[in-house]
Amino acid sequence: MTAPLSAAVRDRPPPAIAEKVIEVRDLTKRYGGNVVHEHLDFDVRRGEIVSIVGGSGSGKTTLVRQILGLEQPTSGDISLFGENMSTIDPHAARLMRSRVGMLFQQGALFSSLSVFDNIAQPLRELGRVPRALLHDIVMLKLEMVGLPCKHASKMPAALSGGMVKRVGIARALALEPELLFLDEPTAGLDPQSSEEFVELVATLHRALGLTVVMVTHDLDTMTSLSTRVAVIADRKVLVAAPIEEACGVEHPFIREFFLGRRGRRALQALPPERRAKLPPAALASASAEVSL
Numbered sequence: 001m002t003a004p005l006s007a008a009v010r011d012r013p014p015p016a017i018a019e020k021v022i023e024v025r026d027l028t029k030r031y032g033g034n035v036v037h038e039h040l041d042f043d044v045r046r047g048e049i050v051s052i053v054g055g056s057g058s059g060k061t062t063l064v065r066q067i068l069g070l071e072q073p074t075s076g077d078i079s080l081f082g083e084n085m086s087t088i089d090p091h092a093a094r095l096m097r098s099r100v101g102m103l104f105q106q107g108a109l110f111s112s113l114s115v116f117d118n119i120a121q122p123l124r125e126l127g128r129v130p131r132a133l134l135h136d137i138v139m140l141k142l143e144m145v146g147l148p149c150k151h152a153s154k155m156p157a158a159l160s161g162g163m164v165k166r167v168g169i170a171r172a173l174a175l176e177p178e179l180l181f182l183d184e185p186t187a188g189l190d191p192q193s194s195e196e197f198v199e200l201v202a203t204l205h206r207a208l209g210l211t212v213v214m215v216t217h218d219l220d221t222m223t224s225l226s227t228r229v230a231v232i233a234d235r236k237v238l239v240a241a242p243i244e245e246a247c248g249v250e251h252p253f254i255r256e257f258f259l260g261r262r263g264r265r266a267l268q269a270l271p272p273e274r275r276a277k278l279p280p281a282a283l284a285s286a287s288a289e290v291s292l
């Protein structure tokens, strides 16, 4: 379904990795006595696709929510496009929100609104988009995510899981953001839909020069898309590096996640020049039931 755009950008180089667009410094986040983040540092550069991985409850969603300004840090600094989020004025904060798109894990779409109205909602909030233009923008976004226009009048309940995610992306892209956040985008999708979703993100990354930050448990999605992977453990970002480097860091979570049987199998999908850099433990036969 994504054939036209994906074919058009297939031979294009991926966007160049450029300046830092996210800088998180010495972040601490507490909920009462629950310390979620402590002395956490995290950077993302323009043009990257960074996957955030970590155990359940390790603070992946909380980190994203703080970067988006939906949740306040207990201490520490977060900058977005070079602007410190704790000292930013309300007008600049509003502009900032249009530079960032987000696909949340839950409640991807408003169930009472049609596909068209879901995608149009961020544009209507701007309050000054003429009807005809609004229509054209929504149709363009639908096409961009590989959905035929005939789906515009459908309600979310009539869509497959994969289509709901596509519409969610179309809505996240409505204001043409430079930075896209995805929280567990392939959770609950069947393998075929997950693969199509990966292709869509790769296509949008190339076509729009998007920077993507993605929380994921899905080893295959992470392996095929990430320029770097950030591992959250022990309340901080333990390592943020290309997968072949990150998986060599000595830590129980990393060993279990990357070097278990499923992890090793997923790592085989890396291109040969990157596979050659994997640590020996990642190369042990992925089909053998070895306990590590």
Ligand SMILES: Nc1ncnc2c1ncn2[C@@H]1O[C@H](COP(=O)(O)OP(=O)(O)O)[C@@H](O)[C@H]1O
Pocket: 031, 034, 036, 054, 055, 056, 057, 058, 059, 060, 061, 062, 063
């Ligand atoms: N609004 C909140 N109030 C209190 N505790 C919260 C809140 N949001 C998240 N937490 C806690 O913070 C920790 C990290 O949660 P979360 O970021 O959702 O983890 P993850 O996305 O890695 O599974 C968990 O212990 C969770 O219970």
Ligand SMILES: [Mg+2]
Pocket: 060, 061, 062, 215
């Ligand atoms: Mg989460």
